[in-house]
Amino acid sequence: MKIAIISDIHSNFVALESVLNDIRKENISQIYCLGDIVGIYPQFKEVVKCFINNNIISIIGNYDKACISEDAEKGVFYLRQGISEENKKIFYWSHKNLDDYSKNYLKSLPLKIKLEFEKHKILLVHGSPNSISKYIYPDTPTLYLENLLKENMCNVIVCGHTHIPMIIKTKEGYFLNPGSVGMPKDGSPEATYLIADVNSEEPDFKIKKVPFDYNYIEYLFKEKVLSFI
DSSP: OOOEEEOTTTTTTHHHHHHHHHTTTTTTSSSESOOOSSSSSHHHHHHHHHHHHTTTTTTTHHHHHTSSSSHHHHHHSOOOOTTOOOHHHHHHHOOOHHHHHHHHHHHTTSSOOOEEEEEEEEEEOOSSBBTTTOOOTSSSHHHHHHHHHHHHHOOOEEEEOOOEEEEETTEEEEEOOOOOOSOOOOSSSSSEEEEOOSSSEEEEEEEEEEOOOOOHHHHHHHHHTGGGG
16 A cells, blocks of 8 residues: 655645656555645635545644634744744734634644554654644754654654755664655755555655646735735
8 A cells, every 4th residue: 555645834835746747646545634734825715626526634833733723923833933023924814814614623633643554553744743833954963763663562663844855774673754845945946755655564665756846836926925024
């Protein structure tokens, strides 16, 4: 069985469409998402409708939590500490303009999902198993990762949030990050996602890169977001 895991779309429907077109070529049984579905880019409803129409199973991300907070100032709590004034204004725009259809969908999402296959137990989280807003980077100490795997009684943990793809193997199992569909931060303007093949004793993981129309989404961002903040 092969599953696809995506993360951090941030309302970038342009990139999401490109990634889904690529996933359709891969004989995937199910698509999962690690959250941060909305916020920053302006295509809220298009992304949420796409998730529903394609039966994408998702958890909620920290930016999603911030956007659905009743009060924008309280929502900032879920964002990165020391966020710049410009990025704070972008968040305020997202919080103000998020439609009720998208809000209701996001409110229905869980914080975590645990998948159990014949030989593998996979935990899906946004930041870390302990916090929706905690960052786990490729240089996070291995012992810390191993303890998280043991504490959560699984052999695979998949997290998003950093927008940086990673595949780390430890003696207790794997720590993975699919990177970001909507806002890649690995030095390339290409969306990334993860394919996990869990049929065998030893699972197989692959990060895929997918080009999208970066110039068009940046044009929408400037026209619909930056011009109003």
